[in-house]
Amino acid sequence: MKPINQLRIQDEFVGFYLLKELNLRQTSGTPPKDYFDIVLSDATGQISAKYWDVTIQDKETFFPMQLVKIQGTVQSYRDQPQVKISRIRRATDDDGVSITDYVKAAPLRPVDLLHTIKLAIKSIAHEEIRMIVTYCADKVEDKLMHYPAAKSYHHAYFAGLAYHIVRMLEIGDFICKQRPFLNPDLIKAGIILHDIAKPEEMIAQMGIVTDYSNQGKLIGHIALASGWIVEAAIHHGISLDSELVLGLQHLVLSHHNLGEWGSPVQPQTAEAVALHYIDMMDAKLQMVEDALDTTAPSEPWTPMIRGLENKALYRLKIEEESVRSGNEKETIAPPSG
Numbered sequence: 001m002k003p004i005n006q007l008r009i010q011d012e013f014v015g016f017y018l019l020k021e022l023n024l025r026q027t028s029g030t031p032p033k034d035y036f037d038i039v040l041s042d043a044t045g046q047i048s049a050k051y052w053d054v055t056i057q058d059k060e061t062f063f064p065m066q067l068v069k070i071q072g073t074v075q076s077y078r079d080q081p082q083v084k085i086s087r088i089r090r091a092t093d094d095d096g097v098s099i100t101d102y103v104k105a106a107p108l109r110p111v112d113l114l115h116t117i118k119l120a121i122k123s124i125a126h127e128e129i130r131m132i133v134t135y136c137a138d139k140v141e142d143k144l145m146h147y148p149a150a151k152s153y154h155h156a157y158f159a160g161l162a163y164h165i166v167r168m169l170e171i172g173d174f175i176c177k178q179r180p181f182l183n184p185d186l187i188k189a190g191i192i193l194h195d196i197a198k199p200e201e202m203i204a205q206m207g208i209v210t211d212y213s214n215q216g217k218l219i220g221h222i223a224l225a226s227g228w229i230v231e232a233a234i235h236h237g238i239s240l241d242s243e244l245v246l247g248l249q250h251l252v253l254s255h256h257n258l259g260e261w262g263s264p265v266q267p268q269t270a271e272a273v274a275l276h277y278i279d280m281m282d283a284k285l286q287m288v289e290d291a292l293d294t295t296a297p298s299e300p301w302t303p304m305i306r307g308l309e310n311k312a313l314y315r316l317k318i319e320e321e322s323v324r325s326g327n328e329k330e331t332i333a334p335p336s337g
Contacts, residue, residue: 005044005294009081011074016091017042018102019066020208024059036062040070040083041208042102045294047074049083058088065205067091067099080303103206106155106163110145113162117144117192120169126185128238132248133189135232136196136225143199151202151209153307154283154290158207161198165191167282175274182274190251190275197224222262225252251275288313 001015021039026032036051036058049072051058062068071087091097106113121137124130140147149155149164168191176184201216201224202209215224226249232238233245247269254272256263257280267273284307291302291313302313 003044004040004042004047006296007047007074007081007083008296009074009076012072013074014069014071016067016069016095016097016102018099018208019062019064019068020046022062022064024054034059036085038083038085041104043104045104045290047081047083048077049085051085051088061090062088064210065099065208067095067097067102069095099206103158103208105158105207106160108159108163108166110159110162113159113166114141114144116166116169117162120188121192124185124188126244128236128244129185129189129248131236132229132232132238132245133192135235136193136228139228140196140199146207147199147202147204148207148209149195149198149283154286156207156209160207161195164195164282164286167286168278171278171282172274175278179274181270183271186247186251186271187274187278189248190255190271191278193225193229193248193252194255194275194279195221195225197221197228200224220262222252222256222264247271255279284308 002011002013004017007013017040019038020041021037023037025035025037027035033052034054036049036054038049038051039046040049041047049070067090069089069091070083070085072083072085074081075084076082117137121130121133124133137144144159144162146158147162148157148160150160155161155164169188172184172187172191176182176187198221201213201221203211203213203216229245229248229252230240233240233242238245250265250267250269251272254263254265254267255275257266257276267276287305287307291305292315295302295315297315300315300317302315304310304312
């Protein structure tokens, strides 16, 4: 069985995969026919697929987050690989496969990621900032162990949100040392709080988002987190008019930078500017890393990456060369005579 990151155009294959997404569509022909628009996934990546001529029984049999065995062919559609499924069935106990083997996960253990986040919270020197961050983080502590950071763009896998926060904390620590005018407590708080309401915004199983919650659709994680900061301040008797509460809310409300990206305001404090770019750097580089990891080494170009303006990345192949200057062995002339 081929993992998804090894599938190539014109490959014919049989194997077990996860139905990450499944939507019933209709063709534009007359009369229209039902078909499944599918995203197949495994631990190495995902690929779009189509299953044509769907029957009534198929509609009652197949649902998202099921393991299935398929026979298919990889075709090219708009310069992207797409699987045409010829046969499909649900996996059974006799197949000896487990859904956990087909789910992509963060490269670090969730328990270690959560421990790192808790240590970062404890290291916040300002007591009231620490209390507010603790209050908000406690709301989703259990979900941080497995929730993704997004549905598809970045860190969209098991424990992806915690991994995103930890990687941002590492960047933030470096930035604060390089730029001492930044307040480290606000940077840590902004990093931990900026996406803290994602588990309430999304409905996820095994790190895969199946839908958005009513709160997610009607309010969104940015407004939710801002509200949690107010709630935490009231709980701890911290004045809502304080610059502390104002600053924390601004970090969350501005971290997407632009209105079209979801932020009601743009960054207007030093720490808010830093937070936006720390978030962008980690998210964008994770997209790059994931694209490279899920593209075979023999392929010079990755597929197009939606979060990078739909651009593909070229994998430079620069062979190591010995440094000639100063590293060449001396040539010893033979003795004369």
